[in-house]
Amino acid sequence: MSSEKMLQVENLTFEYIRRDEEGNVEGIKTAVDGVDLEVNKGEFISILGHNGSGKSTLAKHFNALLFPTEGTVWVDGLNTMDSQNIWDVRQGAGMVFQNPDNQIIGQVVEEDVGFGPENMGIPTEEIWERVEESLKAVGMYEYRKNSPNHLSGGQKQRVSIAGVIAMHPKCIIFDEPTAMLDPNGRKEVIRAARALNEVEGITIILITHYMEEVIYSDKVFVMDKGKITMQGTPREIFSQVDKLKELRLGVPQVTLLAHELQKRGLNIPNGILDRKELINAIKAYRY
């Protein structure tokens, strides 16, 4: 597999199999159904889709928490099915989950961030260097001596991100990291993710419900019933307001407003992504 690819997913199908006490199969749920996907190193990509569309199941294949029923997943060129690769895959692709309370285990912020590298057998001196750089990268260095219990949701989530960064991953998968946060916390976390991408060059996979969060991505994938039904740049995706509505997904508020104005006969372009673009489109409009 070529080395500029961070992730390569080929014809991935995953089935959850439910069994009774005797081990007989009671039911099969196909959660991911024939997915092909590629992510280049250094990209920021987003995955959208309503509840149950298979996003988390797909994401868990990216750091070998789940393995394909059919098809193949390569992470940085390593086939996740090869048991020799599991450690490298898990270390190379970190994961941040929804609930920061389940991810923080340390009594003190800096201690918590140090757990990952400690488990990797990193020498103590280097652990402290990594803890410092990771906390600085998410803007939480000044809280290093604090108890995580007293932090806000957004701050806790940034500490869990620092814990992942401290393991020096090439890629971070964020599975709805802002779902339990207030608008301020959401902004903090997305800002941190963008900085890791832009400054550190870490590949980012962001799974989210919030349309406003995906407009910074290089590429967006939309899932429905275990399949990828749309893919493109945010502008290409948000140009298709009606199709997104069919998939029970919204669009950013400005995009919707622009779409409504367009429907009422105003000649403005498709896929407006932010307020500034809408203002410029309206200014350029000739009556």
Ligand code: ADP
């Ligand atoms: P999403 O993250 O998009 O909400 P999931 O990947 O969590 O979707 O779930 C996809 C489908 O798989 C859903 O129908 C869900 O009910 C089912 N599913 C998820 N986890 C399990 C599990 N552990 N056992 C059985 N079915 C599951």
Ligand code: MG
């Ligand atoms: Mg999920």
